[in-house]
Amino acid sequence: MQISKILGAGFVAGAMVFAAGAATAQDYPSKPITMIVPWGAGGGTDATARIIATLLEGELGVPVPVENRTGGSGVVGHSAIANAAPDGYTIGIATLEIGGMHYQGLTELDYTAFTPIGLYNSDPAAIFVRSDSAYEDVNALIEAVEASADREFKASGSAQGGVNHLAVAGMLNALEIPVQRVAWVPSEGAAPGLQDLAAGGVDFVAASLPEARALMDAGRIKPLAIFATERADAAPDLVTFEEATGVAFALGSWRGIAAPAGLDPEIARTLADAIGKVVEDPEYTQFMEASGYAMQWTPNEEFEQFMADSDAQMGTTLRAVGLAR
């Protein structure tokens, strides 16, 4: 395994040094491009990846099969992308978790193992309470939390160390409230946490707007503030956390296209241009709007900067929660 990896890397490096670089970039793409999704079929990341893959086939003229490589909290799939040959024929979806899992000791892998192609979605987390809750705005909730005893307040929305846990922990950290003040009740994804909130099992939940939409529409829960730098298009009346409290804090899940590190810059540009057209396709925009996913397109170097910032923020928050190893 190790030897073949080293040999493979050596071979590819050799091929790039000698002649082949320019030739592959010109012929690219001449065979199917595999798109690896580190999360399960049917989930949000899978759904967005599949529509991009379908439209990308039209742009590039080669098939783009989607492969779900799940497991290990995203470690398996992210490793599969990073360890593939950087020839442009294996790309994949990188998600927020890539910035956190190396701090948690799950893998050595971080964003530097990838050639960034572009960021296509980021959904900030928001804070939710029951519709009949006494807290009218986020300040009222924060005051109550400040005055409470340790672990009196219970919050949920993701697994331990998941994005929504980090949103709550990061918020407390930014407010200079000790993180252990609020007990985190782990849940498998946002949906069970939100349902537990509606049933009265926990006091508040962090989740993204698309995740919470069904229960919001059913009138059972209400958002108090969103952890973003500006208000969301999907909920223009919802204040940002900074507007409400004057404390800057933004965090949310994101999804981007990435290739293994060492990809020919010309191929990276070809891919970024093609996907840049895909994200403007009406079929894509309609799908994303209907499913409630926020849209954006931040290609190449800017995406790399974004991943670096996200990584640093994850580090700070994970250390504050005590999950960094």
Next chain:
Amino acid sequence: METLIAAAQLVLEPYTLMVILACALFGLFIGAVPGLSATMATAMLVPITFYMDPVPAVGAIVTMSAMAIFASDIPAALVRIPGTAASAAYVDDLHQLTLKGKPGIALGLCVVTSAIGGVFGTAVLMIAAPQLAEVSLNFTSFEYFWLALLGLSAAVMLGSGTLVKSVMALCLGLLVASVGLDTSSGYPRFTYGQQDFLSGVPFIPALIGFFAVPEVIRAIVHRDNTVSARSISKVSELFEGMGKILWKFRFNVARGSVVGTLVGILPGAGSDIASWISYAISKRFSKHPERYGKGYEEGLVDSGAANNSALSGAYVPAMVFGIPGDSITAIVIGVLYVKGLNPGPMVFINNAVEVNAIFLVFMLANLLMVPLGILAILMAAPVLRVSKTALAPLILCFAIVGSFSIELSTTAITVMMVVGVFAYLMEENGIPVAPAVLGLVMGTLVERNLITSLIKADNNPLAFFERPIAGGLGVVTLALWFTPLLVALYRRYRRPRVAA
């Protein structure tokens, strides 16, 4: 209403209809070949449905299993070998009717009562599930914990085999379920450094191992002779005097449907147990219990309706709580998760259209059962000549390809084979595999809700009884555990006095 129309559109798509038809024929074949169970066929179908949309995927399983449960009556009648365990209760009645020269009416009754039972069970599912979901929206981890525990307990007590062996199998399943990152702290358990096991033992390959491999081994070990059967050539033979018999036993049809649905809803008890219980009730209350087992239609009508209604009933707890009602729904729950239709009350809000479409497929499958069932009866004789030994390598091939295609790793194949051989050894020694499968499916559900509740309660066990519904469920569960013990103690205490 809007959801129903949208759901109907999903079901009536040509692709979905094609899948349903193909799976109906597949199910009839599986049911008609003795020894191939509906559960095994479901496990084989999963990899094929993997890349389908949710509605055709679940529709495929629903249709296949409904058809298989009916079709297993065919070999029961013609050669006195039940196609699946669901027909075992009334196999003698069916075969005696055939010997009396009435195989047509016997099978005609089977197809009609199966369809009626199936439609009734589906109606209950369509009405009860959303109502129950509305109630369970107010369930927190405390209620779910007790519910899951109650489900596991019921499954062990209702299953076949002795209690001790069932509990052993259950514990084995729970142990396997604890492999992987633990749900609350993310600590890897029993993975031995294998990345493939971080998210647990791959579920669907394990299920294929549990249900398909033992049958392959058995087909090779116990080579059975193929049999030739009398064929039925005229459709009219099926319906001769049908109206009269059905009217005479109309009450039995209703009772069978109700009993079947209720048994189906109980976790762990499926079509086969529904069929036995229904047959027993029917005999107990019949005016002619002496005729049972000798070619009498009454018990047939009861259990024929019961086994198919149980199939639909099993989806009630599966959809609302993620607690399987039988071993087929244990597999279906896995499929629902893969398709993003995570079972639970939220699915009725988030995916109302898909859920209703699945209900409609149920209806459609049970209605299709009559014409397709007649076709199957007419073509039964050649199907019964198919050798199981010849099918075994084909099934094994499917099992290997299917396991690999889901995880895209060879670990999945290893898991499937190891679990399969183990399951064969268990069954050969009278240890039922169903509790092990339930343990595997529900292990994380029990654990996650226990840990979540403990975190919420700051480790105070009394909190498990503080919410009224949780408290009620807790008391019922504890009563279920300790009543047999107390009864035994009471008897031991009483005996000396009686003797004296």
